[in-house]
Amino acid sequence: MNRQHRIEITRRSMLRSAAAAAIFGPLFKATEGSVSAQPTVNRNSAPSTLKITDMRACRVAANYDYPLIRIYTNQDVYGLGEVRDAGVEGIALILKAHLVGKNPLDIEGNLRILRQFANHGRMGGGYSAVDMALHDIAGKVYGVPAYRLIGDKNHDRIRIYADTTSHPDPKVYAERMRKRREMGLTFFKMDLQSDMLADRPGALDERGVCTEKGLGYLCEYIAAIRDVLPPDAPLAADHFGPLNINDSIRYARAFEPYRLAWAEDLLQVSEDDQYPYLNWQAYKTISDATVTPVLTGEDIFGLQAGFRPLLEHRALDAIHPDIETSGGLLETKKIADYAALCGIQIAMHHAGSPIGGFAGYHCAATFGNNFLAMENHALDMPWWQDLVTGLPKPIIDKG
Amino acid sequence: MTIPDDRPGLGLELNDVVVKEHLRRSGFFEPTPLFDDVIVSGFRTGGPWPHYDETGKWCNCVTYE
Numbered sequence: 001m002n003r004q005h006r007i008e009i010t011r012r013s014m015l016r017s018a019a020a021a022a023i024f025g026p027l028f029k030a031t032e033g034s035v036s037a038q039p040t041v042n043r044n045s046a047p048s049t050l051k052i053t054d055m056r057a058c059r060v061a062a063n064y065d066y067p068l069i070r071i072y073t074n075q076d077v078y079g080l081g082e083v084r085d086a087g088v089e090g091i092a093l094i095l096k097a098h099l100v101g102k103n104p105l106d107i108e109g110n111l112r113i114l115r116q117f118a119n120h121g122r123m124g125g126g127y128s129a130v131d132m133a134l135h136d137i138a139g140k141v142y143g144v145p146a147y148r149l150i151g152d153k154n155h156d157r158i159r160i161y162a163d164t165t166s167h168p169d170p171k172v173y174a175e176r177m178r179k180r181r182e183m184g185l186t187f188f189k190m191d192l193q194s195d196m197l198a199d200r201p202g203a204l205d206e207r208g209v210c211t212e213k214g215l216g217y218l219c220e221y222i223a224a225i226r227d228v229l230p231p232d233a234p235l236a237a238d239h240f241g242p243l244n245i246n247d248s249i250r251y252a253r254a255f256e257p258y259r260l261a262w263a264e265d266l267l268q269v270s271e272d273d274q275y276p277y278l279n280w281q282a283y284k285t286i287s288d289a290t291v292t293p294v295l296t297g298e299d300i301f302g303l304q305a306g307f308r309p310l311l312e313h314r315a316l317d318a319i320h321p322d323i324e325t326s327g328g329l330l331e332t333k334k335i336a337d338y339a340a341l342c343g344i345q346i347a348m349h350h351a352g353s354p355i356g357g358f359a360g361y362h363c364a365a366t367f368g369n370n371f372l373a374m375e376n377h378a379l380d381m382p383w384w385q386d387l388v389t390g391l392p393k394p395i396i397d398k399g
Numbered sequence: 400m401t402i403p404d405d406r407p408g409l410g411l412e413l414n415d416v417v418v419k420e421h422l423r424r425s426g427f428f429e430p431t432p433l434f435d436d437v438i439v440s441g442f443r444t445g446g447p448w449p450h451y452d453e454t455g456k457w458c459n460c461v462t463y464e
Contacts, residue, residue, distance in 0.1 A: 056431055061423040068413070070428055080409060096434040132409065139408030146409050147402065158400050358409045361402055387418055388411040396400050 047141050050075055052104050055096040057089035060387065063377065066353040067092070067125070071133040073104060077140050079133030082356035084125035084324035085377075091126035099130065104137045107149075107330060115302075120275060124301035124325035131328020132359040146359070150333045151366030158361045159373040160399045161187035161236070161347070165380075168196045170224035178228040180379070184398030187234045187261070187373045190225055192218050194241030209247050215254040222258045234261035234373075236295075236347075244269040245282050252290035261372070262295035262318055262347070275299070278306070284315040293317035298349035302327050303335045311342040318345035318372060323360040324352050332363050340368045351377035354388045354395060 051074045060066040067089035071079045083092050095114050102110055111131060118127035139146040147153055162180040167173040173190070180188060194210050197203035203214035210218060222237070229235060237260050240251055248266035255263060266286060270276040277296045287294040297319040300306040306326070310316050319339055326332045336346050346367060348360050360374050376396055378384035385395045403410055419427055445452075449460035 054431070055434070056428040058418065058427045058429075059423040060418060060421045062421065065423055068418075080411070080413065093431050093434045096431060097436050100435075136408035139410075143407050145402060145404060145406060153402070153404075156401060158402070160400055354411060355409065355413075358402075358411055361400060362409065365402055383417060383421065387414055387421070389414045390406060390411045392401075392403065399400075 046075065047105055048103075050077075050103050050105060050137075050141065052099045052102050055093060055099065057083075057093055059089055060353060062353070062381065062384075064351045066355075066387075067129075068353065068355055069093075069129050069133060071099070071104065071130065071137065073137065077137055079104065079136035079140075080355050081129035081131070081133035081136070081328075082324055082352050082359070083129045084122050084322065085352040085356070087122040087125040087324075091123065092129045093126075095126050095130055104134050105141065107131070107134045107138060110134060111328075111330065118301055118327065120278070120301045120306065121299045121325065124299075124327060127301070128324050128326065128328040128331075131330055132323075132356070135329050135359070135362075145362065146329060147362040147365045150329050150363065153365045154368060155365050155371065158364050159187055160185065160376050160396050161189055161234075161373040162379055162399065163189050163238075163351075163375055163377050164191070166191040166193060166196060166221075166239075168199070170221050173221060174224040174228045177225045181229060181233075183379065183396075185379075186230075186399050187236075188225075188229060189236040189238060189261075189264075189375070190221070191239040192221060192237045193239050194218070196221075208241055209243060210241075210251070215251065218251075219254060219258065222255065222260075226258060236261040236264060238264035240266060240268075242268050244271070245285055248286045249289045252286065252292040252294065255292050256290065260292055262293040264320065265296050265298070266294060267296070278309075280309040280313050280315040283310060284313055287314075287316055293345075295320050295347065297326075298322045299325055301325055302331055303338055307335050308338065311339055311344050314342065314344065316344060318347055320347050320349050322349040322351075323363055324350075324356045329359055329363045332360075333366055336363075336367045336371070340370045343370075345370045345372055347372040348374035350375045354385060354391075357395070358388075358391075 052071055053074050054072040057069045064085035067083035067087055069081045069092045083089055098113050114127050118124050135146045135149055138149055162185045164177050164180055197214050197217050203217055205211055243266055252263050267276040267282055270279050277299055294316050295318040307319055321332055321335055323332050339346050350360055364371055364374055385393055447459055450458055452458050
């Protein structure tokens with residue numbers, strides 16, 4: 001914030017409160033006795049004097065650890081947030097000194113100060129966790145669900161897509177996918193690691209990338225899994241291996257007959273020093289060369305220095321932010337709205353607890369028609385939904 | 400999944416018992432005094448460093464006013 005501007009505000013607000021005290025002070029005194037006669041005025045909380053007092057954390061051991069935080073206030077209301085899965089809670093706790101004493105309802109102002117401590121990947125986790133906790137507090141104080149703070153509820157149901165662990169035997173792999181279908185899910189994702197083919201002669205080159213023969217084997221997995229799914233069900237694929245731009249194009253073209261919902265994070269090897277997921281020129285080259293939809297973005301923080309170039313250059317068919325890295329509800333809503341403006345679809349990555357899950361569901365509820373589905377990575381962990389109370393169970397009801 | 404409309408905020412509370420069963424290491428929302436540091440910068444009011452006080456007066460700066 002501009003320093004001069006800040007002082008102006010301080011001076012003005014001081015004058016205003018001084019003037020108000022001078023003018024209305026005696027008036028309030030005179031009517032003090034009649035205040036209790038107004039039953040509609042709730043005096044249980046005083047939002048304008050709400051202050052952050054503390055931030056604490058714990059870490060749940062799961063398939064990817066869940067670092068959880070609580071932000072406490074001086075009025076008995078607290079907020080829950082979650083740092084990016086497989087991250088550390090310290091990335092949120094270092095922000096504590098910048099928040100204590102601040103009004104948690106000043107969400108954008110507080111986040112603006114924290115932005116200098118946020119970056120892509122797990123480094124976006126602290127900022128994102130604080131955003132969630134601030135929206136939790138604000139929703140509780142104003143008595144509204146968190147989505148109401150960022151937009152309208154455009155989606156009554158949030159579609160959940162299933163991540164499915166792979167197996168080198170296509171029959172076993174297809175059986176795992178059939179169980180996902182039996183759970184009632186309607187949107188599926190499979191991992192297609194090239195190194196599943198390590199034991200098959202001639203399937204991989206010296207870099208661990210599929211030869212034409214290897215690509216044929218990968219397509220056999222897709223065909224086996226397509227067989228156990230409804231013919232119209234969306235099926236996405238992820239985790240291909242150490243692909244460069246040309247590898248990515250070869251893979252994506254080989255998958256075209258199977259009409260994947262998307263091929264995720266294809267590019268893993270970037271010739272320059274950029275993170276592959278920020279290399280919009282490379283992704284543009286890949287997506288221009290194939291009709292398989294191309295998607296990335298689970299490690300990107302923020303709109304301005306993150307998703308914006310990918311969206312403006314239409315380098316992807318869909319983006320895939322993780323609300324525990326992308327910047328929480330407020331930033332991810334901006335990202336989704338900008339994606340809609342650019343004609344790009346949005347799915348949501350998620351491998352965390354129900355805390356980050358609900359932050360994502362609330363956010364996704366406000367998205368436009370470009371929303372596809374949000375991931376759940378804990379379908380094989382029955383206690384995932386037992387980590388929280390206060391909600392109708394099962395949380396994931398038929399996807 | 401569906402989002403209940405009658406629950407403020409994110410709409411959930413932690414189930415302390417289950418969370419405590421699954422902790423990676425001991426410690427359940429313990430105090431964090433290590434992170435109580437005062438961040439010293441020109442934006443920080445009060446103290447023996449150059450700063451603006453609540454009235455906007457520039458304090459504790461020997462090189463210019």
